[in-house]
Amino acid sequence: MTDTMVTAEHVKLAEREAAEAEALVASLEQAVINGDESVTPEQLQSSESLSRFASLRASATRLRAERDRIAAEVAARRDLRVEIESASTATATELTRLLKAVEDAVQTFVDRTEGHDERVREWGQRLRALGVPEMGRPSAAHEGLGLSAVGDILAGNTRVQQINGPHILNLIFRHFEASGGRLVPADPQRREAAFALLASLGAKEE
Structure with missing residues (x-):
C-alpha cells in the first residue's frame, strides 16, 4: 500500500479485518467462560495480539487515507490553478483577436458605407x-433620371439612397441580450430594419 493511494475502500477493509479479529477474541473469551477446555492460553493470546495489530493497522490506514486525501486535494488545486491561468491567457488572446477582427470589420463597413454615401451625394x-428636378420620381424629360427631396437618386426604376453606416450599426448592436446561450438583438425589428435598408440598395421600383 506504500505506492498506492489509500482510499476509503482500503479503510473499510482494514476496519472490517479489525472487527473480525476483535470478534474472534470475544468468541474465544466466551468459549472459555462457557467451559470450553479446547481453547488454550496461546490461542487467546495470539488472537488478542492479532486483534491489537489489526486495530493499529486500521488506525494507520485511516491516517494514511486522510493524508492521501489532503495531498490529492492539494494536487488538484494546483492543477486547477495551472488550468485556470493557462486557459485565461489563451482566452484573453483569442478574445482580443476576435474583438480586433470585429473592430476591423466594423471600420471596413463604415468606410464602405461612407464611400457609398459620398458617391450618392456626388451623383445628386x-x-x-x-437640371434634374427633385420630383421624387424619374423624369422622362431628363432621360429617366430623378431626385427625391431627401437626396435619393432615381435612375429609371432603380432607387439609390444614402446608407449611414453608423446608424445601421446602431440598429443592430445598440442593445444585445443573452438568449439560449446566444447573443441576440433585444429588438429583432431593429435588426430587420437594418438589413432591409441594405437590401433596398439599388432596388427596382415598379
Whole structure:
C-alpha cells in the first residue's frame, strides 16, 4: 500500500479485518467462560495480539487515507490553478483577436458605407447641375433620371439612397441580450430594419 493511494475502500477493509479479529477474541473469551477446555492460553493470546495489530493497522490506514486525501486535494488545486491561468491567457488572446477582427470589420463597413454615401451625394450634385428636378420620381424629360427631396437618386426604376453606416450599426448592436446561450438583438425589428435598408440598395421600383 506504500505506492498506492489509500482510499476509503482500503479503510473499510482494514476496519472490517479489525472487527473480525476483535470478534474472534470475544468468541474465544466466551468459549472459555462457557467451559470450553479446547481453547488454550496461546490461542487467546495470539488472537488478542492479532486483534491489537489489526486495530493499529486500521488506525494507520485511516491516517494514511486522510493524508492521501489532503495531498490529492492539494494536487488538484494546483492543477486547477495551472488550468485556470493557462486557459485565461489563451482566452484573453483569442478574445482580443476576435474583438480586433470585429473592430476591423466594423471600420471596413463604415468606410464602405461612407464611400457609398459620398458617391450618392456626388451623383445628386451632378444631377442638380444637369437640371434634374427633385420630383421624387424619374423624369422622362431628363432621360429617366430623378431626385427625391431627401437626396435619393432615381435612375429609371432603380432607387439609390444614402446608407449611414453608423446608424445601421446602431440598429443592430445598440442593445444585445443573452438568449439560449446566444447573443441576440433585444429588438429583432431593429435588426430587420437594418438589413432591409441594405437590401433596398439599388432596388427596382415598379
